[in-house]
Amino acid sequence: RPRHPGTRTMLPLLLLLLATAHSLADKRYVPTLATSPLGGLKTTSTFVLEQPRCAFTKVQSDAVIWLVVAIPEAVANFSNSVGPGTPERAFQGFPARTHAYMTLNTTLRNYPCPKPPGEITVLRVGSETSCATDETRPTCNGPLLGPGPYRVKFLALNGSKPVAETAWSKPITLKTALPPSSISATGSGRSTGMIALTSILSILFAVLLAGLVAMLFFWGSHARGSSTFSKPEVVTVRRYNTHHVYDQPAARL
Amino acid sequence: MAKSDDTCILQGPLVFGNVVIGMCGIALTAECIFFVSDPHGLYPLLEATENDDIYAAAWIGIFVGFALFALSILGIVGVIKSNRTLLLVYIILMLITYAFEMASCITAATHRDFLTPNLFLKQMLERYQKSETVNNNDKWMAEGVTKTWDKLMLQNQCCGVRGPSDWQEYMSAFRITHSDADFPWPRNCCVMDAQGSPVNLDGCKLGVPGYYNSNGCYDAISGPMNTHAWGVAWFGFAILCWTFCVLFGTMFYWSRIEY
Numbered sequence: 001r002p003r004h005p006g007t008r009t010m011l012p013l014l015l016l017l018l019a020t021a022h023s024l025a026d027k028r029y030v031p032t033l034a035t036s037p038l039g040g041l042k043t044t045s046t047f048v049l050e051q052p053r054c055a056f057t058k059v060q061s062d063a064v065i066w067l068v069v070a071i072p073e074a075v076a077n078f079s080n081s082v083g084p085g086t087p088e089r090a091f092q093g094f095p096a097r098t099h100a101y102m103t104l105n106t107t108l109r110n111y112p113c114p115k116p117p118g119e120i121t122v123l124r125v126g127s128e129t130s131c132a133t134d135e136t137r138p139t140c141n142g143p144l145l146g147p148g149p150y151r152v153k154f155l156a157l158n159g160s161k162p163v164a165e166t167a168w169s170k171p172i173t174l175k176t177a178l179p180p181s182s183i184s185a186t187g188s189g190r191s192t193g194m195i196a197l198t199s200i201l202s203i204l205f206a207v208l209l210a211g212l213v214a215m216l217f218f219w220g221s222h223a224r225g226s227s228t229f230s231k232p233e234v235v236t237v238r239r240y241n242t243h244h245v246y247d248q249p250a251a252r253l
Numbered sequence: 254m255a256k257s258d259d260t261c262i263l264q265g266p267l268v269f270g271n272v273v274i275g276m277c278g279i280a281l282t283a284e285c286i287f288f289v290s291d292p293h294g295l296y297p298l299l300e301a302t303e304n305d306d307i308y309a310a311a312w313i314g315i316f317v318g319f320a321l322f323a324l325s326i327l328g329i330v331g332v333i334k335s336n337r338t339l340l341l342v343y344i345i346l347m348l349i350t351y352a353f354e355m356a357s358c359i360t361a362a363t364h365r366d367f368l369t370p371n372l373f374l375k376q377m378l379e380r381y382q383k384s385e386t387v388n389n390n391d392k393w394m395a396e397g398v399t400k401t402w403d404k405l406m407l408q409n410q411c412c413g414v415r416g417p418s419d420w421q422e423y424m425s426a427f428r429i430t431h432s433d434a435d436f437p438w439p440r441n442c443c444v445m446d447a448q449g450s451p452v453n454l455d456g457c458k459l460g461v462p463g464y465y466n467s468n469g470c471y472d473a474i475s476g477p478m479n480t481h482a483w484g485v486a487w488f489g490f491a492i493l494c495w496t497f498c499v500l501f502g503t504m505f506y507w508s509r510i511e512y
Contacts, residue, residue, distance in 0.1 A: 039437075179423070197362050197490050204494065211500075215504045
């Protein structure tokens with residue numbers, strides 16, 4: 001089939017246009033975990049997000065920005081038109097009854113752009129424990145029950161109409177706590193110092209005992225040769241002689 | 254008693270040796286009393302591990318020190334008088350004291366090896382702020398551990414054994430009564446003001462550097478315990494080496510005394 005004469009130039013142009021459009025669409029703000037070093041960035045039931053500063057540039061300043069937290073399976077067919085505070089978006093039903101909830105609402109005025117340098121601008125997801133089981137507070141920022149993963153995005157509502165949204169974040173997985181019984185507290189084995197100390201002391205003690213035995217034995221054989229035992233109160237001497245010196249009873253008495 | 258030249262020469266060094274033993278005995282007693290008095294307040298941690306034998310070693314050290322002092326006096330008298338009886342008694346009692354001190358040194362050195370970070374970590378997780386205690390002993394140990402850790406974290410500005418992440422990586426008795434969102438780590442891990450309340454509670458919960466203690470307490474525990482164990486073990490070892498020489502010389506002296 002003969003090709004259209006302009007195909008050669010049109011096809012690459014079309015591809016270029018598609019690529020540009022795709023990358024433009026991806027320039028939306030992606031919610032991330034907080035960038036400053038925080039010890040509690042992710043705990044077993046909370047995590048800390050960077051505030052969406054300079055994320056909503058074309059939205060009027062009295063729009064309300066909501067945080068949407070969802071399980072990854074709900075991202076594909078998530079509907080922006082389901083309002084916050086409804087049972088489908090209630091925190092208390094997450095993740096058993098609903099797959100997403102909305103919380104942390106605030107006006108855009110609270111996220112001024114640009115962010116002042118040096119300030120820590122974060123949102124802690126999961127910090128409200130008092131309303132976690134209170135069904136009358138469906139927009140509660142309660143602690144998450146499992147390690148996730150979760151995906152979040154910010155949604156700007158004007159009244160009840162969604163006007164803007166950010167992209168979905170990458171999956172965020174929280175920490176899992178291991179039981180303390182998994183810690184092996186057995187000793188680290190014998191240190192060299194302890195082995196050296198024990199062996200040297202044992203050898204020295206053995207030498208001393210050997211010396212004591214040699215001393216008493218030497219004394220015994222020495223005593224056999226001597227003839228004067230003039231100290232009656234030296235009880236050990238007499239007893240020793242009684243055992244060994246059989247043939248000199250006269251000298252003893 | 255006749256004295257040969259050998260004995261005359263030996264008398265001086267033996268008396269000197271016994272003087273040194275006497276002084277070392279007093280020093281050993283003083284050192285062991287210091288350790289037993291637990292100036293850093295770490296004894297409840299050891300008591301809860303049911304492995305407090307380095308304290309037993311220090312107790313033995315107190316009595317051995319006294320014995321060494323008393324026996325050194327006996328030894329000096331025996332050497333100067335060249336009295337065989339006295340010296341024989343001296344040698345035998347010294348050998349018994351030697352055996353006890355050897356036991357103390359080996360106990361201190363061996364049990365120090367048991368005190369690893371994991372041991373303290375496990376004990377902290379299982380007993381700190383434990384509320385459902387099964388019996389009186391358990392309750393006593395839990396209270397001891399809780400008080401000690403609270404004091405430790407406050408005074409040394411530290412948190413956990415390796416760091417605050419200990420409270421996140423493992424389940425604990427503390428976690429059962431304190432929710433993770435309100436207490437990612439105990440309150441004492443927060444930087445406190447002069448009145449004893451956190452400077453910035455939200456900053457502490459978030460883990461902002463400067464508002465919580467990010468270093469672990471293991472150094473604050475192992476430092477004093479190492480000093481304690483090595484002090485008892487190696488000072489005792491040094492005393493025993495010196496005592497070995499003196500005893501050997503005394504045995505030789507004894508065999509050279511003529512009646």
